[in-house]
Amino acid sequence: MPTESKGFVPTEDQRPAVTVDVVIFSLVENDLRVLLVKRRTPPFEGMWAIPGGFVRPDESLETAAARKLAEETGVTSVYTEQLYTFGDVSRDPRSRVITIAYFALVPHEAIQHQPGRYESATSWFSLAKLPPLAFDHEKIVDYALQRLRYKLEYTAVGFRLLPHEFTLTELQQAYEVVLGEELDKRNFRRKILAAEVIEETGKISRESEGRPAKLYHYRDDSNPEVKTRRLFP
Amino acid sequence: MPTESKGFVPTEDQRPAVTVDVVIFSLVENDLRVLLVKRRTPPFEGMWAIPGGFVRPDESLETAAARKLAEETGVTSVYTEQLYTFGDVSRDPRSRVITIAYFALVPHEAIQHQPGRYESATSWFSLAKLPPLAFDHEKIVDYALQRLRYKLEYTAVGFRLLPHEFTLTELQQAYEVVLGEELDKRNFRRKILAAEVIEETGKISRESEGRPAKLYHYRDDSNPEVKTRRLFP
DNA sequence: ACAAAAGTGTTGAGAGTACACCCATGC
């Protein structure tokens, strides 16, 4: 804390509450969705909201975000990034609440729902058909989507939405769904392989109907955030 | 705030304190510098720190950052952007403090020091020769510098470090100082003009020794954050 | 006329984009 004997110093009851909210993205049925929870208490009772909660005195912000993610999805080590901090005075009608928003990319197959532990209901919503959201959460989701698209254009983190092993066609479809545009197959493959973040496993997938596809996975020796030129389109 | 009847709810004394810190950049003597204040109270008494203070109950985070900026520099409408939120448990040895860091670009000529109003001393430090900083402020400054460089590579906000009117050579020097590399004069001019964020004023500068230079200023009809391809180098 | 800084075009290399056909398997 940077301040001195001067200026405004808040009393304990003037301190804002601090929460973390996590925008959790996943691909379900080849569709980009976010996980929402239904509120059971006022304000906004019955409305959908992104998962979040208070930061505990003994945990860092990243830890709080990871804890929230684990509580809602059962998933522990997935791509998570701080998004933005929202602190408008009246964003919560009850009292001053500042929230540090995160976003996470979760492979859908990894998720184990924790039914009814805390929440009355959690559900995945397509970004095209979001319900009305509590607080300023619509703004937060919009911002997260913008950032996700930007991330995918300039880096190679798209595979974080997929299972551990995946085919190039699955990866391309993930990019197409998130970016909302079709990509050329040959150019996509050339670029994603040139980024040197994924490699063949040697195995092949027998999922598809036609010719079997090679399976790829993440190379953990090099980082996916290679921001050189624009990767896509 | 997203939470319900469940889980952890902090009592008032478990709430973290919330501050904003502002990394203020300016060009002084063709050198990129940050404004630091000398702490007069423990902890880190006598050490330098970036300006900051508590968020008041009735002001937004952006307002708090703008207020801090005005208190330290007298400047009101300059380029300001939220940087990152730092919230490690022990970043302040006294108590839990979460800080939302901002960075600002200030034209040096616009600054009026507010001597001794609050601080014992404020001073501009070259980024190459920073003193030891209080708290985790070195990390914050490093991160701000990284972001500033990234911003300048992909957008055309460099002129925010300059007076209202400036020559292309001055602008190029600003980019060179921040990015730490020399740029080609012809390529620089072509690119910065292609971005269509600045235009000729019609006036000429008689500052330089040789041939007089055209003065340019910001076109407020188009936004400087045109992220197309990489602008520089 | 000379010093000092402003201003201005062209060329070659590399990256990006568009585009169509053969391949391996299951049924």
Added chain:
DNA sequence: GCATGGGTGTACTCTCAACACTTTTGT
């Protein structure tokens, strides 16, 4: 053998990078 999706190469365009001389002013 045919339907289905997997896998591959090339030509054109355009952007990026490298590079040196002329112009305008003050002294």
